[in-house]
Amino acid sequence: MKNIFYQIFHSQKFVAGFSILMIILLILFIYPLIFPGDPLQMIGLSSFSKPGIYVSVYDAIDSEPSTMKLPDADVKRLMKKLSNEDRLAMKEWLVATGTPEDVIDILDTDGLLKLWKDSYDPSLKPEGMTLAKRNYYKRLNASLEKAFDYSRIIIATKDEETGELNEEKTVSSNDYININDVANVVYLPLGTDNFGADVAKKLVSAAKTSIMIGLIAGSIATFIGLTFGLLAGYVGGIVDDFIMFITNLFTVIPGFILLILISYGIDQDKRGAAVVALVIGVTSWTWTARSVRSQVLSLRNRDHVNLSKLSGHGLARIILTDILPYIASYVVMALILQISTAILAEAQLSMLGLGPKTTERPTLGLMMNWAMLYSAHTHGYWWAYFPVLLFIALISFSLNLMNTGLDQVFNPTLRD
Amino acid sequence: MSSNKTHHGPVCLSGRGVTKVYGFGSRKTVAVDHVDFDFYEGEIVSIVGESGSGKTTLAKMLLGLTSVTEGQIYYQGKPRDIRTRKKKKEYWTNVQAIFQDPFSSFNVFSKIDTVLLDCINMRGGRHLPRDKKIELMTEACSFVNLKFEELTNKYPFELSGGQMQRLMIARIFLLKPKVLLADEPTSMIDACSRATILDMLMNLRKETGMTIIFITHDIGLAYYVSDSVYIMEQGKIVEYGSADEVILNPKTYNTKRLISDVPKIYEVWDLSTV
Ligand SMILES: Nc1ncnc2c1ncn2[C@@H]1O[C@H](COP(=O)(O)OP(=O)(O)OP(=O)(O)O)[C@@H](O)[C@H]1O
Ligand SMILES: [Mg+2]
Numbered sequence: 001m002k003n004i005f006y007q008i009f010h011s012q013k014f015v016a017g018f019s020i021l022m023i024i025l026l027i028l029f030i031y032p033l034i035f036p037g038d039p040l041q042m043i044g045l046s047s048f049s050k051p052g053i054y055v056s057v058y059d060a061i062d063s064e065p066s067t068m069k070l071p072d073a074d075v076k077r078l079m080k081k082l083s084n085e086d087r088l089a090m091k092e093w094l095v096a097t098g099t100p101e102d103v104i105d106i107l108d109t110d111g112l113l114k115l116w117k118d119s120y121d122p123s124l125k126p127e128g129m130t131l132a133k134r135n136y137y138k139r140l141n142a143s144l145e146k147a148f149d150y151s152r153i154i155i156a157t158k159d160e161e162t163g164e165l166n167e168e169k170t171v172s173s174n175d176y177i178n179i180n181d182v183a184n185v186v187y188l189p190l191g192t193d194n195f196g197a198d199v200a201k202k203l204v205s206a207a208k209t210s211i212m213i214g215l216i217a218g219s220i221a222t223f224i225g226l227t228f229g230l231l232a233g234y235v236g237g238i239v240d241d242f243i244m245f246i247t248n249l250f251t252v253i254p255g256f257i258l259l260i261l262i263s264y265g266i267d268q269d270k271r272g273a274a275v276v277a278l279v280i281g282v283t284s285w286t287w288t289a290r291s292v293r294s295q296v297l298s299l300r301n302r303d304h305v306n307l308s309k310l311s312g313h314g315l316a317r318i319i320l321t322d323i324l325p326y327i328a329s330y331v332v333m334a335l336i337l338q339i340s341t342a343i344l345a346e347a348q349l350s351m352l353g354l355g356p357k358t359t360e361r362p363t364l365g366l367m368m369n370w371a372m373l374y375s376a377h378t379h380g381y382w383w384a385y386f387p388v389l390l391f392i393a394l395i396s397f398s399l400n401l402m403n404t405g406l407d408q409v410f411n412p413t414l415r416d
Numbered sequence: 417m418s419s420n421k422t423h424h425g426p427v428c429l430s431g432r433g434v435t436k437v438y439g440f441g442s443r444k445t446v447a448v449d450h451v452d453f454d455f456y457e458g459e460i461v462s463i464v465g466e467s468g469s470g471k472t473t474l475a476k477m478l479l480g481l482t483s484v485t486e487g488q489i490y491y492q493g494k495p496r497d498i499r500t501r502k503k504k505k506e507y508w509t510n511v512q513a514i515f516q517d518p519f520s521s522f523n524v525f526s527k528i529d530t531v532l533l534d535c536i537n538m539r540g541g542r543h544l545p546r547d548k549k550i551e552l553m554t555e556a557c558s559f560v561n562l563k564f565e566e567l568t569n570k571y572p573f574e575l576s577g578g579q580m581q582r583l584m585i586a587r588i589f590l591l592k593p594k595v596l597l598a599d600e601p602t603s604m605i606d607a608c609s610r611a612t613i614l615d616m617l618m619n620l621r622k623e624t625g626m627t628i629i630f631i632t633h634d635i636g637l638a639y640y641v642s643d644s645v646y647i648m649e650q651g652k653i654v655e656y657g658s659a660d661e662v663i664l665n666p667k668t669y670n671t672k673r674l675i676s677d678v679p680k681i682y683e684v685w686d687l688s689t690v
Pocket of ligand 1: 438465467468469471472473474633
């Protein structure tokens with residue numbers, strides 16, 4: 001027994017898979033401790049905010065600034081202002097108005113601006129340029145001019161009756177505030193989703209639920225498959241015929257179709273995570289039953305089973321002590337695979353809109369479903385779906401890696 | 417069956433037209449083909465045959481571990497009835513076995529104590545006090561030159577092949593069955609342990625007077641241990657009779673060939689000195 005554990009934990013593949021899974025689990029447990037709160041809370045009133053740290057502007061203005069003069073502050077401001085498209089558009093104008101193309105370097109902010117200042121003239125009408133395009137250049141120029149305007153910004157309150165503005169505060173380009181002095185700062189490492197909920201928090205909670213669904217569904221499938229496989233293989237005869245008939249029935253109807261039909265038949269209100277896990281478990285036990293049965297068939301004529309019979313042991317005892325321990329390693333492997341397939345099945349079901357009801361708890365599949373419904377992928381809101389995909393892939397990859405590792409330990413012919 | 421066997425005791429196990437067919441259709445194998453036999457109480461019977469001749473299959477049918485396709489097995493003169501679990505258990509208190517391969521005969525997850533305790537329970541000793549059980553197990557182990565103190569809490573696979581086969585005999589010592597089917601009990605172990613094992617089996621028989629059905633492909637061995645010999649070939653019994661009859665005056669070609677394979681057949685073997 002000790003030897004087997006030694007071998008398992010010296011199988012590189014198993015250890016690699018196990019480590020990935022442990023790291024994921026660690027994240028799932030530690031993250032909520034650092035950032036507590038309801039994962040479904042809609043904090044954003046707009047959807048799909050980019051990942052990052054959000055500082056309350058209102059509170060920031062209220063904080064006491066320190067004055068700093070940083071040499072590259074202006075350049076940085078300009079760089080933030082000029083998007084790549086703007087730069088390309090500027091180049092287009094410059095080329096159209098006769099600047100040779102090879103002197104323009106759109107990545108050199110300073111040089112580009114100098115060229116722009118020298119050659120931009122709103123009254124020029126380069127050939128083939130639409131009015132809309134020219135207006136765009138006017139706006140761009142105005143915003144650039146504003147960036148060079150280092151005057152202070154005045155914060156004022158408005159008198160309700162007279163409509164008069166009372167200056168409260170001025171903000172200069174050299175004012176800096178300490179982020180720690182700002183009362184409201186929100187960390188959104190993965191931004192927000194279509195509901196305006198924190199994706200990171202939701203992801204952690206969803207991964208937990210999905211793993212739970214995987215565990216429940218995998219255990220149910222393994223339990224049913226194991227029981228049927230043991231009975232069919234060991235008892236044989238009519239029992240075998242009957243069980244194999246049911247198994248074939250389930251096999252002939254593709255499991256996923258069955259899953260869809262059953263899920264469709266259950267009201268969305270009644271479809272909690274546990275129900276979905278149950279449905280997945282009940283439809284995916286067939287291959288476990290088949291493979292356990294064939295293992296048992298080869299075991300039941302072994303001499304140690306015969307000796308056990310000769311020692312007066314009954315059916316239950318023989319199955320539990322003479323058959324089960326011999327296939328235990330196999331069953332563990334089957335369980336791991338079942339968990340992994342159940343997690344994927346939940347994701348697939350939810351993406352079809354047949355997953356657990358959405359108001360209760362997020363699951364990885366539901367997050368994918370919503371991201372797809374809101375076309376997050378076409379709008380480039382990668383944070384709403386990519387981390388979810390990564391989690392699904394990593395969980396199932398780590399489980400499969402563990403499985404391969406175990407296979408190598410228990411199946412000496414596969415050892416390298 | 418045979419007329420010149422008046423000196424035998426009562427019939428213990430016998431069979432008429434016993435047949436075993438494995439598989440069906442094109443994959444049909446007739447492993448045992450309409451065999452008749454009478455094994456008498458207290459006898460040592462050898463069943464000799466080449467590999468694949470159906471010896472193990474016959475033994476499994478005699479043990480009730482596999483079904484009989486056709487024919488009838490009689491136990492103590494009456495058709496054998498092992499249809500219920502209770503009757504099976506009763507049959508197995510009287511008919512026991514030692515298998516060919518000691519390495520696959522034991523459950524690798526059960527301790528040696530369990531193996532021996534099962535035998536005590538089988539003999540109705542379930543409610544004996546713990547000391548008494550240990551005493552019985554120690555006695556059984558010392559009969560086969562093993563030390564129970566060293567074996568307790570060990571697993572069978574921690575023993576050598578010869579030691580495992582001795583443990584098997586210790587089982588039989590505790591069970592004291594009326595019939596023992598020994599299916600090539602020495603074919604997987606070295607020559608030296610082989611003699612020891614045979615010696616122990618013979619001692620055990622002297623003590624309990626049990627019938628031994630000794631299955632072997634070694635006709636020389638059969639000659640020295642058995643009272644009567646059955647020769648099997650391709651599932652059929654082709655020759656039978658007392659050991660002297662069959663081996664010193666073989667009738668079929670195959671038996672002659674089996675005998676010619678054994679060079680030492682006419683020299684005297686003394687099992688106790690090997
Ligand atoms: N469970 C089984 N299913 C199908 N065929 C079997 C089975 N067991 C044995 N056979 C076949 O029955 C025949 C007799 O086998 P058996 O094991 O009885 O031979 P044996 O005389 O004991 O040989 P050996 O000396 O090698 O042990 C063989 O042809 C074998 O292939
Ligand atoms: Mg055999």
